[in-house]
Amino acid sequence: xxxxxxxxxxxxxxxxxxxxxxxxxxxxxxxxxxxxxxxxxxxxxxxxxxxxxxxxxxxxxxxxxxxxxxxxxxxxxxxxxxxxxxxxxxxxxxxxxxxxxxxxxxxxx
Numbered sequence: 001x002x003x004x005x006x007x008x009x010x011x012x013x014x015x016x017x018x019x020x021x022x023x024x025x026x027x028x029x030x031x032x033x034x035x036x037x038x039x040x041x042x043x044x045x046x047x048x049x050x051x052x053x054x055x056x057x058x059x060x061x062x063x064x065x066x067x068x069x070x071x072x073x074x075x076x077x078x079x080x081x082x083x084x085x086x087x088x089x090x091x092x093x094x095x096x097x098x099x100x101x102x103x104x105x106x107x108x109x
Contacts, residue, residue, distance in 0.1 A: 009084040009092045020095060025103075031094065034101045039090035050080050 021035075022028040057073045093099045 009088055011082070011084050011088075014088075016091070021091075024094070024097070025101075030103065034099060035087070035090045035094050038093060038099050039086040042086035042089050046080070046083070046086065050076075 018028055021031045025031045025034065053076050054073065057070055090099070
């Protein structure tokens with residue numbers, strides 16, 4: 001899921017107006033469920049991407065004396081540490097209507 005360099009997503013906690021979060025669903029709890037499920041999807045994608053990149057550096061040796069620093073591996077790790085957290089990305093996507101969601105129980109009515 002290669003994250004784009006999006007400067008509009010903050011890297012730290014931001015105080016949110018709850019009235020903004022429940023505009024799309026008219027229910028703050030439903031909005032939070034949508035955001036949390038999207039955040040889980042983003043986290044899984046990022047984890048798979050990171051594991052794929054770090055798998056290239058895995059060694060079959062269990063010898064602690066042969067551990068060496070790999071600058072490229074360190075840079076990859078730092079890049080992922082600087083990325084916004086999945087929850088912040090999911091909230092931003094939800095507020096900008098970039099998330100598709102539906103509630104089957106509402107569709108039955």
